[in-house]
Amino acid sequence: MKLDNGRMKLDNMKQDGTITGGAADMNLVATQAAEQKLLLQTYDRHPILLTRGEGVHLFDDAGNEYLDLLSGIGVSALGYGHPAITKAMMAQAATLLHTSNLFYHDGTATLAVKLTELTGMDRVFFCNSGTEAWEAALKLARAHAGMLRAEGKTIGTRFIAMEHSFHGRTMGSVATTHKLKYREPFAPLMPDVVFVPFNDVAALRAAFTNEVCGIALECLQGEGGIHPVSQEFLAAARELCDSTGALLLCDEIQSGMGRTGKWCSYQHYGIQPDVTTLAKPLAGGLPMGALLCTEAAARAITPGMHGTTFGGGPLVCAVAIAVIDEINRANLLAHVSEVGSYFVEQLRGLAQEHDSILEVRGMGFMIGVEIRTAELAKELADRMMFERHIILNRTSETVLRFLPPFLITKAHVDETIAALGSLLQEASAAQTVLAGEQVHG
Structure with a gap:
């Protein structure tokens, strides 16, 4: 291994990629x-x-x-090395890896049916990571508020997020992430985000006005130290959103897909959000994310407003289907x-x-x-x-x-x-x- 014109050269590279x-x-x-x-x-x-x-x-x-x-x-x-994942990957890799979202393949609808049934949601957007899913959730909340304004309702563009939250690394996601070390190097961030103490109902009610288009939270904060939301706080968030048409956004990127013993952690509380996001274990180790939402929220998105080149491709869909089936099969x-x-x-x-x-x-x-x-x-x-x-x-x-x-x-x-x-x-x-x-x- 040596340096050549400032670049590292691996001069003993074997055909299999190892270095001797x-x-x-x-x-x-x-x-x-x-x-x-x-x-x-x-x-x-x-x-x-x-x-x-x-x-x-x-x-x-x-x-x-x-x-x-x-x-x-x-x-x-x-x-x-789980055989269900290996089998699904090998079978799909032998037929079709990528199509783009300009065409149909049979994996998206099959996976969408499973995910909507598991989460209680109506529609799905597939992407490549948790932060992309959360970015889509923020865009959906803003678009939904714009749709309501066009219908004559009074609603703004502000988000309420939680102290000690973590939602990802992209610019919108990091704007709703609380820790300064993730935020400060990239300022100025997306405006119109206010943070309230997690599980402080009085603070949430004081911060909520008709300027708010969405309340963003994790029902079980991961990066923030494994703190569960209280029943009272989640119920208050649901009530406030219902009062104006704002969307309740629940981030299940770390806590979803069965990690808490239910498919989504909000299911422990009997309270349904308007939007949820999944990623991490969704495709068994392959990069995949998903936004799921209600039919009412989905009305705000029309063709051309949002998209992805790789999201929901045949390979990741096949593996995600296999993951869900194996979780069910093995109880x-x-x-x-x-x-x-x-x-x-x-x-x-x-x-x-x-x-x-x-x-x-x-x-x-x-x-x-x-x-x-x-x-x-x-x-x-x-x-x-x-x-x-x-x-x-x-x-x-x-x-x-x-x-x-x-x-x-x-x-x-x-x-x-x-x-x-x-x-x-x-x-x-x-x-x-x-x-x-x-x-x-």
Whole structure:
């Protein structure tokens, strides 16, 4: 590997794409060097080179096995190498990969029927990612408000979004995302967005006027630390939207497709939004997103107003159909509810033993463990991965986030609890020693 005129050259490239001449063919060090030189630096990656996956486990280039409790940030709901996904991909790849949306193929309608039945919605727009789906939701809310104004109603263009929300990285999505670190570098953002404290009904009512075209929320905040919406707050949002014709937008990108034990987390509350968005596990690891909405909301969109080149292509539709069918066939919603409840119960048992755990929150396989300090949370996440080979991550600085594949069992939970409990015990012992040294120092 060498530099030539400022560009990296891989001068020992084999036909299969690996690089020879180092300690291993395109090993971790070589990959890191190539990415450091060539890729836009958008992520601080963990120093692990993954090479394959099987079931709920991942393997690195050194042959180490990891229990994956993050599933690609909630994407790989059916784990790795699942035969239903492999079969669907191979069959579709052999016939038709892409058509554009200027023509029909049989996957879109089949998938749309399944998704509308599962979510209680009427119409679907397919795209390529969660942030694209949310962008479409924002555009739909603005277009819907414009349609109502044309019909003589008084409604504005403002969005109410939630503190600690996360809706994506595109300009509209990041405008409704609360954290300043995601927003400030790209200012000025889309105007007419106000934030209210999550689950503060009085603040929501005070912010709502007929200038609002949509209320945007996650029923279970993911990036914000795994916080569920309250029944009272979601009901108030629904009531306020109904009072003016504004749209209630529920982001199910992380919490949808069965992760909470229901197809969408809003179904735990018995309250139907006007618009919802899906992505992450929708196509089993292939990039796919979807906006779903009511018939009333859909009236605002006509041909030419919005579109996508790749969204809803034959391959991703075929795989998404296979994912839904497998979740139903294997009764995975019930499994997620049962094992997820067991997971939360065991984590709360740890919390009773260790005061460094402040709270355990979540539904199904979307679980957050609030740790007393950001320093300890980082230490635990790192040691779980590098020492115990159990993958999870840290969000909102102090929260350990668990988003496992839907296939994990109680045995995997027990393995995780034993590992985390051991690390907590070690951290507590180290803190005791440190405190003693300070007293006698």
